Amino acid sequence: xxxxxxxxxxxxxxxxxxxxxxxxxxxxxxxxxxxxxxxxxxxxxxxxxxxxxxxxxxxxxxxxxxxxxxxxxxxxxxxxxxxxxxxxxxxxxxxxxxxxxxxxxxxxxxxxxxxxxxxxxxxxxxxxxxxxxxxxxxxxxxxxxxxxxxxxxxxxxxxxxxxxxxxxxxxxxxxxxxxxxxxxxxxxxxxxxxxxxxxxxxxxxxxxxxxxxxxxxxxxxxxxxxxxxxxxxxxxxxxxxxxxxxxxxxxxxxxxxxxxxxxxxxxxxxxxxxxxxxxxxxxxxxxxxxxxxxxxxxxxxxxxxxxxxxxxxxxxxxxxxxxxxxxxxxxxxxxxxxxxxxxxxxxxxxxxxxxxxxxxxxxxxxx
Numbered sequence: 001x002x003x004x005x006x007x008x009x010x011x012x013x014x015x016x017x018x019x020x021x022x023x024x025x026x027x028x029x030x031x032x033x034x035x036x037x038x039x040x041x042x043x044x045x046x047x048x049x050x051x052x053x054x055x056x057x058x059x060x061x062x063x064x065x066x067x068x069x070x071x072x073x074x075x076x077x078x079x080x081x082x083x084x085x086x087x088x089x090x091x092x093x094x095x096x097x098x099x100x101x102x103x104x105x106x107x108x109x110x111x112x113x114x115x116x117x118x119x120x121x122x123x124x125x126x127x128x129x130x131x132x133x134x135x136x137x138x139x140x141x142x143x144x145x146x147x148x149x150x151x152x153x154x155x156x157x158x159x160x161x162x163x164x165x166x167x168x169x170x171x172x173x174x175x176x177x178x179x180x181x182x183x184x185x186x187x188x189x190x191x192x193x194x195x196x197x198x199x200x201x202x203x204x205x206x207x208x209x210x211x212x213x214x215x216x217x218x219x220x221x222x223x224x225x226x227x228x229x230x231x232x233x234x235x236x237x238x239x240x241x242x243x244x245x246x247x248x249x250x251x252x253x254x255x256x257x258x259x260x261x262x263x264x265x266x267x268x269x270x271x272x273x274x275x276x277x278x279x280x281x282x283x284x285x286x287x288x289x290x291x292x293x294x295x296x297x298x299x300x301x302x303x304x305x306x307x308x309x310x311x312x313x314x315x316x317x318x319x320x321x322x323x324x325x326x327x328x329x330x331x332x333x334x335x336x337x338x339x340x341x342x343x344x345x346x347x348x349x350x351x352x353x354x355x356x357x358x359x360x361x362x363x364x365x366x367x
Contacts, residue, residue: 013058021209031241091250098199099321105202112174113206116217161308169304182225184255195244260343279354
């Protein structure tokens with residue numbers, strides 16, 4: 001099913017939505033002609049659920065009426081349709097690193113994003129949920145309906161591995177990441193120069209919609225990492241669409257190595273466990289649709305170990321970078337492998353996916 005064709009593209013999203021923030025930043029930098037429509041209950045009922053099959057945002061309706069879901073697929077669609085300067089660097093190391101950092105932002109930084117939202121900003125966020133659900137309601141009405149709707153998201157927090165045991169480590173890791181990014185953005189406007197990349201877009205979702213925009217965590221970012229806050233503002237308040245260049249000579253700034261090293265130390269071991277669990281699950285459930293989670297997987301942050309849901313979709317995001325690495329040969333391949341070795345990412349050189357994953361018709365599938 002497709003929605004009726006529109007004169008311009010439509011982004012169905014919400015200000016507090018992590019992935020809406022990612023897609024909006026891309027569309028604004030790309031100079032896309034689009035309208036943003038708040039994802040009210042009527043929009044979920046009439047547009048999103050009939051077309052996507054579940055209540056999820058953002059959703060993007062093209063001018064022809066096609067409805068797309070998942071920010072990565074939407075961005076790739078727009079890259080093809082709109083042309084112009086790309087958020088994908090043309091050189092191998094920058095392209096590869098950008099894909100890795102998109103995966104890191106999209107799939108791993110949801111942990112601090114959800115922690116700070118629900119353990120620092122809970123009461124405020126209920127009001128924000130209410131503004132989406134009841135945009136014309138009085139503040140007390142918005143809070144009441146927002147608390148009802150937001151409680152579902154609050155319930156996800158323990159499943160993400162966020163609890164009394166892991167919270168101190170999550171905060172230490174996040175503050176260390178802020179410090180590393182603060183150093184980097186003191187020297188560069190974006191990750192790889194003066195143009196935002198797909199890696200910047202992966203980071204902007206959690207770092208804007210939750211960790212900057214939510215007031216208590218926003219104060220923390222402004223205080224500890226003012227250069228990161230300035231980068232957020234550059235990403236979400238685009239002054240000159242399609243502007244900027246990536247660094248010459250395929251340069252990866254030294255200031256990015258600590259960020260990549262953190263990804264390799266924290267996220268990649270977890271993804272190795274998820275890959276093994278998915279392989280076992282597929283062997284035990286042949287011909288069955290892949291679920292959103294295949295159990296609970298161990299993860300370690302700052303020396304503290306916890307359990308969080310094992311999400312196969314994260315493997316699809318990682319697969320994008322691995323696929324690109326697989327296309328490289330000779331010096332280009334060696335340059336990317338050397339980059340991995342420099343940040344402790346040797347595990348990705350021989351990373352084995354249990355099955356090839358595709359995301360089609362809004363569903364993750366084994367192919």
